[in-house]
Every structure is written in C-alpha cells, then in structure tokens.
Amino acid sequence: MSQSATENQQSNSQNADISARPVVIIGSGLAGWSAIKEFRKLDTQTPVLMFTRESGDFYAKPALSNALAQKKDADQLITTPAQKMVSTTGVTLLQNTEVTSIDAATQEVVTSKGRFGYSQLVLANGASAIKLPISGNAANETISVNSLKDYSRFRGLLFEGARVLIMGAGLIGCEFANDLASSGYRVHVIDPNQGPLISLLPQSASEELRSALAGLGVMWHLGSSVHSISREEQAALNVTLSAGESLRVDVVLSAVGLKADCELAAKSGAQCERGILVNAYLQTSLPNVYALGDNTQYASESLGVGAARTLPYVMPIMNAAKALAQTLTGHPTPVSFPVMPIVIKTPALPLIIVAPAPGTPGEWRSVEAGIWNFWADDGEVKGFLLMGAQTAQRSNQIKLLSNAQ
Ligand SMILES: Cc1cc2nc3c(=O)[nH]c(=O)nc-3n(C[C@H](O)[C@H](O)[C@H](O)COP(=O)(O)OP(=O)(O)OC[C@H]3O[C@@H](n4cnc5c(N)ncnc54)[C@H](O)[C@@H]3O)c2cc1C
Known part of the structure; x- marks a missing residue:
C-alpha cells in the first residue's frame, strides 16, 4: 500500500473516531444549558458531556439582583436541580470540574478530572467580576454577585439594618440598590459618573431613576470613587472616597461590571478581543469550537450594525442557542438577533431599554412622558426607552422598532 493511502486510511479512522466523540459543553450557566436544551430538540442521540466548576443546578441569574425583597435564599432560586437537568437532557455532567486547557489539534479538553475528546466543543464559560485596584487592609x-x-x-453578610455600599451605578448596581433599600438596608451607591446608568439613558431619565431610588432611602455619591477600604479589628468598614469623604459601612458590594472569560480560549489559540471572537455561525477561530454567552464577542454581521460586541444578557443567549443547535446538528445557521429589550428591575422606576449600538451618533428625544426614542444621525430610530407605567408599551415599541430596521 502506498504511503498516502496509509495516511488517508489513518486520517479516515481518526475522523471516524472524532465524529463518534461527544459534543462537549464548558459551563452550566444559561448559555450552556440553553445550548443543550436546543440541541436536544433536534438530536436526542449524540452523547453530550458538560463540564462545570459549579454544581450545575439551573437558576435564572437575573433573579440574583431582586431576590432579597422576595426573601429568597440561594437554594430557593434553583429552578431545576442538576440531577433533573441531567435526566431530562440525557447529558453526562461533570460537576465541580475545571477545564484547564483545550488541545485543538487532538480535539480534547484537559480538565481537573483528565482529558476528554470532543467532536464539537461549545465554550459557555461566561464572565468574571472586574476587580478594581483599591487600597486598604479590607479591600x-x-x-x-455573579453566581448562586x-x-x-x-x-x-447582611444583618438587620446593615449599611451597604454599592460600587457602580450601572444596571446591576441600581437593581441591587432597589432590592436592598426596599428590604430595609441602608444603601450608599458610589459611581464616578454624574448619574445612574448614564451611559445608557438620556440624562433626565437618569435623574428620574436617581430620585426614585433616593425616595427609597438610597444615598448617592456621584462623581466619586472608592479610594481605600480598611477595618480595625471587628469594627465596621471604613471607606475613603476620592472626593475626600469617608463612610462607615458593613458590606461593600462591587457592581463595576463583568469581563468576558477569554483566558481559557486565548491560551488555546482562539482569537479574542473583548470576548471570544465568533463569526455569524458562532464559530471561534478554532475548528469545531463554538462560543455563546457572556464570554462571546459576536460578529458585527450577526448584529446588523456597528462593530462586533459582547451582549451579556439573556435574550442574546436564547437566540444564539437556537442557531447553534442547528449548526451543531449539521445545518449551519447564522445567528440573527431581533430587537432585544433589556428590562431593568428597579420597581421604584421600572425601565425597559433598547439601546443603540455603542458609539452610534444621534440623540434621545422624548416622544411623550415616559417614552423616548433614540434618533440616529442617519434619520433612523435605533432604540427606545420606556419608563414607569409606559413599560406596558413594550410590544408596541418592539414592533415599531422592528419595522423601522
Ligand atoms: C446580578 C445579575 C443580574 C442580571 N440581570 C439581568 C437581567 O435582568 N436581564 C438580562 O438579560 N440579563 C441579566 N444579567 C445577565 C445574565 O444573567 C447573563 O448574561 C447570563 O446569565 C450569562 O450566562 P452564561 O451562561 O453566559 O455565563 P455564566 O452564568 O457566568 O456561566 C458560566 C459557567 O461556566 C462555568 N465555567 C467557567 N469557567 C470554567 C472552566 N474553566 N471550567 C469549567 N466550568 C467553567 C461556570 O462555573 C458557570 O457555570 C444579570 C447578571 C447578573 C450577574
């Protein structure tokens, strides 16, 4: 037999071996489980192996920032225990297992429990909380809060009447401020910007949110940041602010944002920027390796406009999981994102927003009380904001915006 015939035979048997391997998913968050659920709607036979650092219990992460007012503890937030997820999806779940690297050449993942081959690999390993450089012995x-x-x-850490300082007046900081203040805690919020959610909202809407939360007792420290956090023995935390002020609090909650977890993908050779770069088919730069969720930087063509970007929200995951399931079952399908509103869970002033792509030139204009449209400089409406009772207009506004696009 000629050498090339032997090589062909070897490579055919290797390919046959690889296609018999399981689909492997890294991560048991919304992205990982949604990908499996959608995959199982199309394919009930192919073995699926999931690795997670956690228990694998299924819960809705958005509930973390409004669970206190509902008096729910972590266990009560679990909507489907891991064992039930396993029995309904037929996956093999390796709990409390860290994936440490990906060998793209042999199509294997290296984990704290050994090496495992994959036919196709899905990176659903999420994002991690950003840590700000702060001085002091209690920094x-x-x-x-990014997990159960x-x-x-x-x-x-909370006790009756505890003083809580929240760093960051973005979406998660504002939701926690509302939840904590309405649960009887004394809440301070600090942010270097001049208003809550200022990068998303028109200024007067940001001011309305600020006063709605102040109405619950939230104390604002805007245009300032935390300089140091220290503690003397069992005393309260002493926080000094850049503006010179100092505060005595019991707990400091950091809500300054999440950073896509790219390390695992990058060290295995996948291209990454602010997230793991994928094309419209959610494929990374590595063969047979896909990504979705908070770790992913979606391609601009899958967003229709603007540059590639991360979309760390629930709705993009649901849409991505559906397209990915088709692709994994041999029907390559580009992801298509519809109008995806973000619901901001601040009952003091409920908000629903569809923000334009970052950097879109244009301005917010008030349509009527509680309704705003973002008019891009090209004359098109590229976003909307609904406030308070006007959040009931959500379906109408989605229709209007979908028709405009
Ligand atoms: C407090 C809070 C409130 C939110 N509210 C909203 C909201 O109202 N609306 C909205 O749309 N979105 C909201 N979000 C965002 C939304 O929850 C996330 O976009 C979504 O849950 C992300 O899911 P994920 O599966 O991509 O990531 P994750 O949930 O972070 O899951 C990642 C998984 O990967 C595992 N993992 C990571 N690395 C490894 C490794 N090396 N080996 C093995 N396993 C690994 C982790 O253990 C975890 O299971 C909120 C987020 C937070 C934190």
Missing part, C-alpha cells in the same frame, strides 16, 4: 472584603454561591455569601 479584598468587597463582594461581587456569591449570592449566598452576600446574603450571609
């Missing part, structure tokens, strides 16, 4: 006592475990720890 590492700040807590971020974090929430459980955070809840454990």
Whole structure:
C-alpha cells in the first residue's frame, strides 16, 4: 500500500473516531444549558458531556439582583436541580470540574478530572467580576454577585439594618440598590459618573431613576470613587472616597461590571478581543469550537450594525442557542438577533431599554412622558426607552422598532 493511502486510511479512522466523540459543553450557566436544551430538540442521540466548576443546578441569574425583597435564599432560586437537568437532557455532567486547557489539534479538553475528546466543543464559560485596584487592609472584603454561591455569601453578610455600599451605578448596581433599600438596608451607591446608568439613558431619565431610588432611602455619591477600604479589628468598614469623604459601612458590594472569560480560549489559540471572537455561525477561530454567552464577542454581521460586541444578557443567549443547535446538528445557521429589550428591575422606576449600538451618533428625544426614542444621525430610530407605567408599551415599541430596521 502506498504511503498516502496509509495516511488517508489513518486520517479516515481518526475522523471516524472524532465524529463518534461527544459534543462537549464548558459551563452550566444559561448559555450552556440553553445550548443543550436546543440541541436536544433536534438530536436526542449524540452523547453530550458538560463540564462545570459549579454544581450545575439551573437558576435564572437575573433573579440574583431582586431576590432579597422576595426573601429568597440561594437554594430557593434553583429552578431545576442538576440531577433533573441531567435526566431530562440525557447529558453526562461533570460537576465541580475545571477545564484547564483545550488541545485543538487532538480535539480534547484537559480538565481537573483528565482529558476528554470532543467532536464539537461549545465554550459557555461566561464572565468574571472586574476587580478594581483599591487600597486598604479590607479591600479584598468587597463582594461581587455573579453566581448562586456569591449570592449566598452576600446574603450571609447582611444583618438587620446593615449599611451597604454599592460600587457602580450601572444596571446591576441600581437593581441591587432597589432590592436592598426596599428590604430595609441602608444603601450608599458610589459611581464616578454624574448619574445612574448614564451611559445608557438620556440624562433626565437618569435623574428620574436617581430620585426614585433616593425616595427609597438610597444615598448617592456621584462623581466619586472608592479610594481605600480598611477595618480595625471587628469594627465596621471604613471607606475613603476620592472626593475626600469617608463612610462607615458593613458590606461593600462591587457592581463595576463583568469581563468576558477569554483566558481559557486565548491560551488555546482562539482569537479574542473583548470576548471570544465568533463569526455569524458562532464559530471561534478554532475548528469545531463554538462560543455563546457572556464570554462571546459576536460578529458585527450577526448584529446588523456597528462593530462586533459582547451582549451579556439573556435574550442574546436564547437566540444564539437556537442557531447553534442547528449548526451543531449539521445545518449551519447564522445567528440573527431581533430587537432585544433589556428590562431593568428597579420597581421604584421600572425601565425597559433598547439601546443603540455603542458609539452610534444621534440623540434621545422624548416622544411623550415616559417614552423616548433614540434618533440616529442617519434619520433612523435605533432604540427606545420606556419608563414607569409606559413599560406596558413594550410590544408596541418592539414592533415599531422592528419595522423601522
Ligand atoms: C446580578 C445579575 C443580574 C442580571 N440581570 C439581568 C437581567 O435582568 N436581564 C438580562 O438579560 N440579563 C441579566 N444579567 C445577565 C445574565 O444573567 C447573563 O448574561 C447570563 O446569565 C450569562 O450566562 P452564561 O451562561 O453566559 O455565563 P455564566 O452564568 O457566568 O456561566 C458560566 C459557567 O461556566 C462555568 N465555567 C467557567 N469557567 C470554567 C472552566 N474553566 N471550567 C469549567 N466550568 C467553567 C461556570 O462555573 C458557570 O457555570 C444579570 C447578571 C447578573 C450577574
């Protein structure tokens, strides 16, 4: 037999071997489980292997920032325990297992429990909380809430009437401020910007949100940042602010944002920028490796406009999971994102927003009380904002915006 015939035979048997391997998913968050659920609607036979650092219990992460007012502990937020997810989807779940690297050449993942081959690999490993450089002997006592475990720890630190400082007046900071203040805690919010959610909202809407939360007792420290956090023995935390002020609080919650987890993908050779770069088919630069969720930087063509960007929200995941399931079952399908409103869970002033792509030139214009449209400089409406009772207009506004695009 000629050498090339032997090589062909070897490579055919290797390919046959690879296609018999399971689809492997890294991560048991919304992205990982949604990808599996959608895949199972199309394929009930192919083995699927999921790795997660966590227990694999299914819960709605957005509930973490409004669970206190509902008096829910971490266990009560679990909507489907891991074992039930396993029995309904037929996946093999390796809990408390860290994936440490990906060998793209042999199509294997290296984990804390050994090496495992994959036919196709889905990176659904999410994002991690950004840690700000802060001085002081208690700087590492700040807590971020991005998992059930974090929430459980955070809840454990709270006591009746506790003083909580929230760093960051973005979406998650504002939601926690509302939840904590309406649950009887004394809440301070600090942010270097001049208003809450200022990068998303028109200024007067930001001011309305600020006063609605102040109405619940939230104390604002805007245009300032945390300089140091220290503690003397069992006393309260002493926080000094860049503006010179100092505060005594019991808990510091950091809500300054999340950073896509790119390390695993990048060290395995996948291209990454602000997230793992994928094309419209959610394929990374590595063969047979896909990504979706908070770790992903979606291609601009899948967004229709603007540059590639991360979309760390629920709706993009649901849409991406549907397209990915088709692709994984041999029907390459580009993801298509519809109008995806973000619901901001601040009952003091409920908000629903569809923001234009970052950097879109244009301006917010008030349509009527509680309704705003974002008019781009090219004369098209590229976003809307609904406030308070006007959030009931959500379906109408989605229709209007979808027709305009
Ligand atoms: C407090 C809060 C409130 C929110 N509210 C809203 C909201 O109202 N609306 C909205 O649309 N979005 C909201 N979001 C965002 C939304 O929840 C996220 O976009 C979504 O849950 C992200 O899911 P994910 O699966 O991509 O990531 P994650 O949930 O972070 O899951 C990542 C998974 O990967 C695992 N993992 C990571 N690295 C490894 C490794 N090396 N080996 C093994 N496993 C690994 C982790 O253990 C985890 O299971 C909120 C987020 C937070 C934190």
